[in-house]
Amino acid sequence: MNRTRSFAAYNKNADIRVLSSSGGIFYVLARRTILEKGVVFGAAFDHEGKVRHQACETTEELPIIMQSKYVQSAMHDTYRQVLMALKNNRKVLFCGTPCQVGGLISYLNLFLNGENWRERLVTIDFICHGVPSPLVWKRYLKEISGDRKATTINFRDKTNGWRDFSLKINFNDGTQYLESQKKDPYMRGFLENLYLRESCHECRFRGIERESDFTIADFWGVHEFLPDFFDDKGTSIVMTHNDRAVQLLNEVSDSLVICEIDSSIVEKTNSPIVRSVSMNARRDEFMKNMSTKNISETLKEYTSISFINRVKRRINKIIH
Numbered sequence: 001m002n003r004t005r006s007f008a009a010y011n012k013n014a015d016i017r018v019l020s021s022s023g024g025i026f027y028v029l030a031r032r033t034i035l036e037k038g039v040v041f042g043a044a045f046d047h048e049g050k051v052r053h054q055a056c057e058t059t060e061e062l063p064i065i066m067q068s069k070y071v072q073s074a075m076h077d078t079y080r081q082v083l084m085a086l087k088n089n090r091k092v093l094f095c096g097t098p099c100q101v102g103g104l105i106s107y108l109n110l111f112l113n114g115e116n117w118r119e120r121l122v123t124i125d126f127i128c129h130g131v132p133s134p135l136v137w138k139r140y141l142k143e144i145s146g147d148r149k150a151t152t153i154n155f156r157d158k159t160n161g162w163r164d165f166s167l168k169i170n171f172n173d174g175t176q177y178l179e180s181q182k183k184d185p186y187m188r189g190f191l192e193n194l195y196l197r198e199s200c201h202e203c204r205f206r207g208i209e210r211e212s213d214f215t216i217a218d219f220w221g222v223h224e225f226l227p228d229f230f231d232d233k234g235t236s237i238v239m240t241h242n243d244r245a246v247q248l249l250n251e252v253s254d255s256l257v258i259c260e261i262d263s264s265i266v267e268k269t270n271s272p273i274v275r276s277v278s279m280n281a282r283r284d285e286f287m288k289n290m291s292t293k294n295i296s297e298t299l300k301e302y303t304s305i306s307f308i309n310r311v312k313r314r315i316n317k318i319i320h
């Protein structure tokens, strides 16, 4: 029997929802762990705009590890930190890509086999399109920043709504970069699979049933399947993979607007849950060329923005 259950949900707290990339589910589960004196691990930007996993022990710190960062997050010694926290009898919540959660569980099994550590650990993964190469992000951020320094970065700013999210970067001189995912060259390259890790195209961590306790995602089809849950501020899918996760979700459900849905809806509206995305046919060519050229221009050249422009230019030439 299928033990995975799926829910549509969003956080009742409007401020948390604005701050979160989707419906703010990660925050409620993380807050619960912190209130129980536990430690929460998630992905954060460092002072250079690189992404790495980091621990948080207070609710005030949580915004650092909230929000989707469309870059591979470096683990450094995170697995060891999780191990030490569990050995010290602390509760731990770890959120990461499905492969990062899989890696963590394998690692802990090596060192903690036989102990009752699973009861103290909660794992959350998300439906993962794939992770972009950190080198592409490093070069793009450097180029966009110029002489300025990025102070905050949000890949999922909701100024123009949850569905048409934007990349927003604030700089130390008070200036700001804000561009829709439909136009920003980096986001276009990500969504067109131009520079995901090669392994993401044959990911073996996909599937409905998972080793993690929870899977979270965007409920992109919500306006069709559950119009009452759609207000363009962010609605999530939450999947529970075992009885303990159902119990935990029950315990935080007062903070959520939530309703159970059929898991087949998740597969219909969010195919990366079961299928790896196809590699862009020009990926290898792009990866070779991007190191020698201006990255924004190269990205534009290789994504559909330029394709549409090229077609328009050709049509203009024929007409005039």
Ligand SMILES: Cc1cc2nc3c(=O)[nH]c(=O)nc-3n(C[C@H](O)[C@H](O)[C@H](O)COP(=O)(O)OP(=O)(O)OC[C@H]3O[C@@H](n4cnc5c(N)ncnc54)[C@H](O)[C@@H]3O)c2cc1C
Residues within 6 Å of the ligand: 019, 020, 021, 022, 023, 024, 025, 026, 027, 041, 042, 043, 044, 051, 065, 066, 067, 068, 069, 070, 071, 072, 073, 095, 096, 097, 100, 126, 127, 128, 129, 130, 131, 132, 216, 217, 218, 219, 236, 270, 272
């Ligand atoms: C690389 C990537 C690919 C994604 N692909 C899909 C997809 O195909 N379909 C879909 O519906 N949603 C996708 N998501 C978005 C994911 O669904 C949302 O992060 C999640 O729904 C946000 O929920 P929230 O509002 O509850 O949490 P938020 O508060 O926004 O928290 C997001 C959580 O994800 C963690 N996280 C953020 N970036 C990374 C990273 N680079 N590596 C590891 N952990 C990270 C954070 O630490 C935090 O715990 C993707 C996110 C990322 C980072």
